[in-house]
Amino acid sequence: MxxxxxxxxxxxxxxxxxxxxxxxxxxxxxxxxxxxxxxxxxxxxxxxxxxxxxxxxxxxxxxxxxxxxxxxxxxxxxxxPEEVADVEWEPKGGLVVATGEPALLDAFAATQRAAGVDARVITPADAFELEPLLTRAVTTAVYYPDDAQLQxxxxxxxxxxxxxxxxxxxxxxxxxxxxxxxxxxxxxxxxxxxxxxxxxxxxxxxxxxxxxxxxxxxxxxxxLPRRGMILVTAPLPVCVRHKVYDADYVGAVGSGEADLQTSTVIESTRAGTVLIGSSRERIGFDEAIRVKVLRELARKAVGLFPFLGEVSVMRAYGGFRPYAPxxxxxxxxxxxxxxxxxxxxxxxxxxxxxxxxxxxxxxxxxxxxxxxxxxxxxxxxxxxxxxxxx
Incomplete structure (x- = not known):
C-alpha cells in the first residue's frame, strides 16, 4: 500500500x-x-x-x-452482500434451568423483566416439552425467546x-x-x-x-485475557433445540475470580455437532489444554443432558476473551x-x-x-x- x-x-x-x-x-x-x-x-x-x-x-x-x-x-x-449473507443465524431462543432452589432463578428473571427482557418462568414439564432429553432433575426454568446464535x-x-x-x-x-x-x-x-x-x-x-x-x-x-474452553461432539441428529444452560452460568459470567470456573452451556449447530461449554480462567496467554477443565465440562454436560454420556467428543478448543476488571x-x-x-x-x-x-x-x-x-x-x-x- x-x-x-x-x-x-x-x-x-x-x-x-x-x-x-x-x-x-x-x-x-x-x-x-x-x-x-x-x-x-x-x-x-x-x-x-x-x-x-x-x-x-x-x-x-x-x-x-x-x-x-x-x-x-x-x-x-x-x-x-447476498453471496455472504448466510451466517447461520438462528433465533432459536434460550432456556436457563435450575436443578436446585428455584427461587433464585425466578428472582433473577423478575429483575430482567423489569429491565425489558422477555423472560418467561416455566414449569419443569414445559421445559421437557421444549427439550425432551433434558435431565428430570430440573426444578424450574426460564425461557428467553430472544436469545439467538450465529456462526x-x-x-x-x-x-x-x-x-x-x-x-x-x-x-x-x-x-x-x-x-x-x-x-x-x-x-x-x-x-x-x-x-x-x-x-x-x-x-x-x-x-x-x-x-x-x-x-x-x-x-x-x-x-486482560480470560481463557475459555469448549468441547465439540461428533455430528448428531437434532437433539438440543435451544441454547440451554444452567443457572450457574449467570454467576460465572459476572465473576471476577481468576481461578477456574465452569458452568454448563449446551447448543447444537447447523452442522449437527453439539457445543459444550463453558469455562473461565485467568491464566494469561497460556494455551495449554488442561484435561481437568475438559473433564469438568463433560461431567456437568452429562448432568444436564444425560444422553451426552454416550456421545463421542470430536475435538476441543479454547480461546482468550478480553476481560475488563x-x-x-x-x-x-x-x-x-x-x-x-x-x-x-x-x-x-x-x-x-x-x-x-x-x-x-x-x-x-x-x-x-x-x-x-x-x-x-x-x-x-x-x-x-x-x-x-x-
Whole structure:
C-alpha cells in the first residue's frame, strides 16, 4: 500500500467486534481500512460459540447494550452482500434451568423483566416439552425467546466482505506498532512494520490483546485475557433445540475470580455437532489444554443432558476473551490521545454485543445521537486505568 493512501479510520483487529465497527462505519460512508496481524477472525472470534444472549446479564449497562444489539443484528445482516449473507443465524431462543432452589432463578428473571427482557418462568414439564432429553432433575426454568446464535467466523467474514464491497480495504499479516501523532498530539497515522498509513483515527479492536496495543498507542487501558474452553461432539441428529444452560452460568459470567470456573452451556449447530461449554480462567496467554477443565465440562454436560454420556467428543478448543476488571466493554474515544478509539473488553459476549458496538462507535465518531447511553463504556473509567477506588 502506498504511504500516501489515507483513510478516515483504521480498525486494528479483524475479529467480530473490529469487523462490526468497520461495517457500520463503512455503511455510513466512512473510508475504512481493517488490519490484523493474523488471519481475519482467527483469534477470539474463531474460538467463540456464536452466542447472542440477553438471558445471562444482570440489569445494567451491559444488558441495555445486549438488548439493543439483539435488535440491531437483523438490520446488520440485512446490509450484507447476498453471496455472504448466510451466517447461520438462528433465533432459536434460550432456556436457563435450575436443578436446585428455584427461587433464585425466578428472582433473577423478575429483575430482567423489569429491565425489558422477555423472560418467561416455566414449569419443569414445559421445559421437557421444549427439550425432551433434558435431565428430570430440573426444578424450574426460564425461557428467553430472544436469545439467538450465529456462526461467528462466517459473520465476521461477511461483515468484512461488506466493507470491501463499499470500497474499504482489509489487510492481514500487518502488525500495528503504534500511532503517529501530529505536533498538536492528534493521530495522523498508524505505524506498522513497513510504513506509516495516514488516517484520521485508529480503533483499537484487538480483543484480549487490546491492552498491549493501547500501550503502544499511548492510551493504556487494563484489558486482560480470560481463557475459555469448549468441547465439540461428533455430528448428531437434532437433539438440543435451544441454547440451554444452567443457572450457574449467570454467576460465572459476572465473576471476577481468576481461578477456574465452569458452568454448563449446551447448543447444537447447523452442522449437527453439539457445543459444550463453558469455562473461565485467568491464566494469561497460556494455551495449554488442561484435561481437568475438559473433564469438568463433560461431567456437568452429562448432568444436564444425560444422553451426552454416550456421545463421542470430536475435538476441543479454547480461546482468550478480553476481560475488563469492571465487566463492561470499552467503547469510545480515548480522551488522552486525540483520534484513538477503543472497542474491546466484551469478554465472552463480543459476538452478541458486536452489532451495537459497531453502531455506537459510528454514532460517536460522526457526532450523532447514540442509540444507547455511551457513558458507562467510556475509556476513562478508573478500573480501566488501573486506579483503585477509595
Amino acid at each position: 502506498s504511504v500516501a493512501t489515507g483513510y478516515d479510520v483504521i480498525v486494528v483487529g479483524a475479529g467480530i467486534v473490529g469487523a462490526a465497527c468497520a461495517e457500520a462505519l463503512s455503511a455510513a460512508g466512512v473510508r475504512v481500512l481493517v488490519i490484523d496481524r493474523g488471519a481475519a477472525s482467527g483469534g477470539t472470534t474463531a474460538a467463540g460459540e456464536g452466542n447472542i444472549l440477553v438471558s445471562d446479564k444482570e440489569p445494567g449497562p451491559e444488558l441495555d447494550l445486549a438488548i439493543a444489539s439483539r435488535a440491531e443484528w437483523p438490520a446488520v445482516l440485512g446490509r450484507l 461467528p467466523v462466517l459473520a465476521a467474514t461477511a461483515l468484512l466482505a461488506a466493507v470491501r464491497a463499499r470500497g474499504g480495504v482489509v489487510q492481514v499479516g500487518v502488525n500495528a506498532l503504534g500511532v503517529l501523532r501530529s505536533a498538536a498530539g492528534r493521530v495522523v497515522g498508524l505505524e506498522t512494520g513497513d510504513e506509516v498509513i495516514p488516517c484520521q483515527a485508529v480503533v483499537n479492536a484487538c480483543g484480549p490483546w487490546a491492552g498491549a496495543f493501547s500501550q503502544l498507542a499511548g492510551g493504556p487501558i487494563q484489558i 469492571d465487566h463492561l466493554p470499552v467503547i469510545g474515544a480515548d480522551p488522552r490521545v486525540d483520534g484513538l478509539w477503543h472497542a474491546t473488553g466484551h469478554e465472552g459476549a463480543g459476538i452478541g454485543l458486536a452489532a451495537s458496538t459497531g453502531r455506537l462507535i459510528t454514532e460517536l465518531f460522526l457526532g450523532l445521537n447514540t442509540h444507547v447511553d455511551a457513558t458507562p463504556f467510556r475509556v476513562d473509567r478508573p478500573a480501566l486505568l488501573g486506579v483503585v477506588a477509595s
